[in-house]
Amino acid sequence: MEKIIIIFNGTAGNSNNEEIAKRAKNYLEKHGKIATLSKTNSEQDAINQAAQAVDIYDYLVTIGGDGSINTVCAGFLKANKTIPLGIIPGGTVNNFARALKIPLNTDKAIENLLTGTPKNVDLGHIDRQPIISSLTLGRLADISRNVKQTEKKKFGRIVYLFKGIKELFTNRSYKLKITANGKTETLRAQILLITTTNSVGGYVEFNPQAAYDDDYLHVFLLKKFTLPKILTYGSFFLSGNLKQARGVKYFKTKEVKIENLSSRDIKTRIDGDPAMALPITVQTIPDFLKVVMPDK
Incomplete structure (x- = not known):
């Protein structure tokens, strides 16, 4: 038994x-x-x-x-x-x-x-700290940091929208050094997002080309996070084409190193919870998990 x-x-x-x-x-x-x-x-x-x-x-x-x-x-x-x-x-x-x-x-x-049936699922990690769904840093992480657990329970996902509008009144960007796929690049961005599936924030059409078993990390960098840009990003986000929006850099990789070139600490959030500060190296372990999923 x-x-x-x-x-x-x-x-x-x-x-x-x-x-x-x-x-x-x-x-x-x-x-x-x-x-x-x-x-x-x-x-x-x-x-x-x-x-x-x-x-x-x-x-x-x-x-x-x-x-x-x-x-x-x-x-x-x-x-x-x-x-x-x-x-x-x-x-x-x-x-x-x-x-x-x-x-x-x-x-x-x-x-x-x-x-259901157990199916293979990739797992991201940073030095054995798991990432099941997403890692954020920058203004997206700042928004999440400002959301209290009591607010999440009371208002649900919409609370992030209100906190995001408040964050628009800042103009904070981050200077990053990113190494992936054999290349190193220095750039400024206001948001960095890494996902392991096709879903972000419960929206499952965010990145239709991604899959929970494709062996890759999916990396998005948003250079600007202003109100006009949010309206543009929103339409691309809802259509599953954010990677094609101007001002968005996207790549997929099995490992990415992110270093902080800014004067202040940059902290991350993993799966919605506060996590370590930069520098970090994110890797994926293909098919590490076996999750019981519906057959249909």
């Missing part, structure tokens, strides 16, 4: 996770699986549990958004191996789940744990 561990955040403010975990356990056991519930009390605890699970269980299920999935993947990287990963989305944006077409409805996501 297959053994499945369901890891969920057991800290205050996430009480519904335990109820969802119990529903998933009951569903799996009704269908002949052995399911174990495991609360986590910190990010490090979740990482450790995921790392230990790969030698004990056949599947791991996580409940939450991109941050929770990222934490599990950190455990997989720590163990340097994986087991199939089931996802029950529970975040605000759920960008990774949307890109993989995992149901956002809780009951359907639980059903997908059995009806």
Whole structure:
């Protein structure tokens, strides 16, 4: 009989996770699986549990958004191996789940744990710090940094729009040295975005040519982030053609080194959460994950 561990955040403010975990356990056991519930009390605890699970269980299920999935993947990287990963989305944006077409409805996501199929998925990383969906720096990261968790829960994704309008009144740019595909270039940009799938911010048509298993990082640099440019970028963004807009530099690569040539520190955000400052080297591990996805 297959053994499945369901890891969920057991800290205050996430009480519904335990109820969802119990529903998933009951569903799996009704269908002949052995399911174990495991609360986590910190990010490090979740990482450790995921790392230990790969030698004990056949599947791991996580409940939450991109941050929770990222934490599990950190455990997989720590163990340097994986087991199939089931996802029950529970975040605000759920960008990774949307890109993989995992149901956002809780009951359907639980059903997908059995009806879906584990499929290979690439994983980005910086020195074994996983990137499941995106890395941002520059003004896009500044916008996210100004969004409080309480605001995300109350207003949802639209809060980023309001914060972005406020950010328009600054004119901050960043001088970067970028090395990728055997070339080094120095340039100024206001936004840098790296994605591992076709989705950004929950919009799954952002980059139709990208795929979760294409082995590449997709890098976008936006030189200007003014109101007129936002209107232009918006139309290209919605049509899935941002890479073709004037003022946008795009390339794909399996590794990119980004160095800071500005006088102030430049910090990144990974999968929506604060992360390290430059310099960084981002790499991709092809097909490292096996994520349970719908067959259709």
